[in-house]
Amino acid sequence: MxxxxxxxxxxxxxxxxxxxxxxxxxxxxxxxxxxxxxxxxxxxxxxxxxxxxxxxxxxxxxxxxxxxxxxxxxxxxxxxxxxxxxxxxxAPAPPRATEARAEPAGLAALDCPDWLEGPLRAGLGDGFAAVMAAMRQRAPVFLRVNPLRATQGAAIAALAADGVEAVAHPLAASALEVRAGARRVQQGRAYAEGMVELQDAASQAVVEMLPLRDGMAVLDLCAGGGGKTLAMAGRARLRLSAHDADPRRMADLPARAERAGVQVRLVERPEGAGPWDLVLTDVPCSGSGSWRRDPEGKWALTPAKLEALLEVQAGIMDRAAALLPADGVLGYATCSMIEAENQGQVRAFLDRHAGWELLAQRAFTPLEGGDGFFGAVLRRKMG
Incomplete structure (x- = not known):
């Protein structure tokens, strides 16, 4: 063509x-x-x-x-x-007189819907314009090195043999950025043998925030395809379980876990399958941090849809809290840059639940290389 x-x-x-x-x-x-x-x-x-x-x-x-x-x-x-x-x-016909060219300005130049300016500025502050400009570009391709299968150096070498050029990225210890040959990744030996998985660098960094240690019983409550489940498995020897409101989203997880050399139990009702030391809630969200990869979401989001998401997120956090004993840890994550879904949800949770404390929280933006992500770690106090 x-x-x-x-x-x-x-x-x-x-x-x-x-x-x-x-x-x-x-x-x-x-x-x-x-x-x-x-x-x-x-x-x-x-x-x-x-x-x-x-x-x-x-x-x-x-x-x-x-x-x-x-x-x-x-x-x-x-x-x-x-x-x-x-x-x-x-080829398309030449431009018509009615198809006059103009130069976009303001929010149009940043490809930002009018109503989202306020919610995004609340989360991004002075970085709003720079981040929105970055969101107009294609997202880099990142891989996560699986330490159960390879060292970082060995993974880079195996990828090179597959025709994929990758380098370490500073956002996460396990992250590699693909510089060339991205379409060859899933056809190569490094991927087939479980040395690497496709996963955004900021997503990996959120998992690195979790206080994981050998022997912990961990539940990924909103597992989806299991990317964060497998990332947690690479950080410690855990008793891992995964759940999703739509079990079909986890259909590929058993095969992915086998390729990675990991054991994951799929649970239908978490309330009867514990107890847990840590529950991760990677909640449904606006996806504003991943609009470079899923740009349709930017134009489909509405104030009503955002409000509905906020209710779902709060409900999932409450459900996770009920699963955890004293000293239990709740991980909260979104791929969003909207403050109401992030710091706002953490504040609201602490207002609703006495006896909990915030251990850490961090917002990531594309200016750091990866997608926009947010992570928070909370703990139920002893006594």
């Missing part, structure tokens, strides 16, 4: 996305309907689609409209590639 044809294909995919279809589904459907497109073409179209979704508001200004064609035109103009719209072959 020519570059112009790839731009036209991205327009087709984005039309489906704007009609309500998830981007990954729309891309898969397009690939199945266009078997002639090679892997390089599919990757290029995917990149355009996600570049557009990350910067949807500013590109609408540059492209002169909010439809799929205008968004891709804005994408091309931002890169100095308006010539892709020449109508030759399968």
């Amino acid at each position: 020519t570059p112009g044809a790839r731009a036209a294909a991205a327009i087709d995919v984005l039309e489906a996305v704007l009609a309500g279809r998830p981007a990954e589904v729309a891309l898969t459907n397009w690939g199945r309907a266009n078997r002639y497109a090679g892997s390089g073409d599919r990757a290029a179209v995917r990149d355009i689609v996600f570049d557009v979704l990350r910067c949807r508001r500013s590109l609408a200004v540059r492209g002169g409209g909010e439809g799929a064609r205008a968004l891709v035109l804005g994408w091309a103009r931002e890169r100095g590639q308006e010539a892709l719209f020449d109508g030759q072959g399968h």
